[in-house]
Amino acid sequence: MIIVTGGAGFIGSNIVHELNRMGERDILVVDNLAPAPNLSGPKFLNLAGAEYSDYMDKREFRAALKDGDFDSVKVRAVLHQGACSNTLEDDGRYMMDNNFTYSKELLHYVTDQRIPFVYASTAAVYGASTEFTEESANERPLNVYGYSKLVFDDYVRRLMPTFKSTVVGLRYFNVYGPRExxxxxxxxxxxxxxxxxxxxxxxxxxxxxxxxxxxxQRRDFVFVRDLAAINMFFAGIGPNAVKKQVHAVVNAGTGxxxxxxxxxxxxxxxxxxxxxxxxxxxxxxKNRYQHYTQADVAGLRAAGYAEPFTSLEEGVRETFAEG
CATH class of the missing domain: 3.90.25.10 (UDP-galactose 4-epimerase, domain 1)
Incomplete structure (x- = not known):
């Protein structure tokens, strides 16, 4: 089984569809389909045509993890996309529970079970910085969303020497594509x-x-299918996937x-x-907007991902070819 949290969301659902293209069907989709004021439409439509073996509500999933229900389940990889990604959300308690505590619960499960774990971080950790290398001097988030992601990145980096299986954090830059x-x-x-x-x-x-x-104003725009490919590469899924353990927090942008x-x-x-x-x-x-982003991809390349990125023009064509 492959677990995709946030699997009905923008990036998560694209990962599910890409997994299907690679012949993967034994997928557990985890998400929260409750109405939310920041959403303009139902997320479940993103999974139209997708094939997966099971679905769980996020609260049910967290409870099952806590109760040890997954300890005897053969899980090949966890692709953790579930988070509150609303950069204008100011409820720090809610944000930290969704983006930090939930992620910690999953991290301890996968490391105990030695399951490859690839999770979504964000370029929002850099805030107004003009340098985008994965160094603490550049990490100055402008909102609680970016802060919550940075706190988890730091937690992962502190524990990294103890990991016995792949753990990779991907700092997504400005993602676009179908299903958003x-x-x-x-x-x-x-x-x-x-x-x-x-x-x-x-x-x-x-x-x-x-x-x-x-x-x-300039941004590093990255096509969502490229991010799906990076997730699967580090999770060990597919014929060209990484064959060794990787422990890293790296940028995921075009550069x-x-x-x-x-x-x-x-x-x-x-x-x-x-x-x-x-x-x-x-x-x-004001004071919470990034006027410029450009990923330094040296860390991503050093971690083993060598594939080229889709150009902006081609990514736009592909996005709207799907309607």
Whole structure:
């Protein structure tokens, strides 16, 4: 069995579909399908057409872990994508329970059972830093989401010398791709720009901010299928997967920052021409927004992942080829 937490979410559901493409069907999907104010649609639609052997609610799953129900289950790998990823969530108690305590419970289970464990971290740990190497001097989160992820990364790094099986944390940069329509405001700019372009013929992006001109803010946009491939590689799934134990917390991005204007241009190549309008920078994002991100991928490469990344233009084409 392969366990995918957050398996109905954006990245998790793409992992499930990619596992299916590799012939994997014995998958336990764990998620929380309760209504949430930050979601704009139901997550279960992301699993349409997917094949998996079982589903568990996150609360049921955590209780089962605590009770030892999985101790005698043969689990090949755990791909932990489950988290609260709302960067505007200010309830620190809720965020720490979801992103830190839950992750610790899983970590102790997998290390006790010697099961490969690949988990989602985030580039939000870097905050306003302009250096994106996996070093404490660069790790200055701007919100409690980034803080909760950094606390777990640090917990993993402290325990790393004791691990007897693979444990890899992946610091996701700006992820985009199919199956993110439910994410509301937290969806990628590809999703928001596409909706604006189709509805109004105009893409609206922020005026200059953070020292960047209008539309020139830069992000490292990474295609979700590339992240699914990285997860499976370190989990030991697939013919080209890593064959040795890996203990690392590394960046998962392309290593190339692209402007928001470049995103708009790529979308117009797919959806047709439109205009660009610049809007004032939102007040609620001040002091909690990353104007620039670019992954240093040396750590990822050193850990053994050598595959190229999908270009922004190709990733946009693939995303919208699925509708």
């Amino acid at each position: 329509q439910h994410k509301g405001r937290m969806a990628s700019v590809m999703h928001h720009f596409t909706r604006q372009l189709k509805e109004t013929g105009t893409i609206r992006m922020f005026e200059g901010s953070g020292g960047y001109a209008d539309g020139e 190339e920052a692209r402007t928001f204007k470049a995103v708009a241009e790529a979308l117009m190549q797919v959806h047709g021409p439109g205009k660009i309008e610049y809007i004032p920078f939102p007040g609620d994002l």
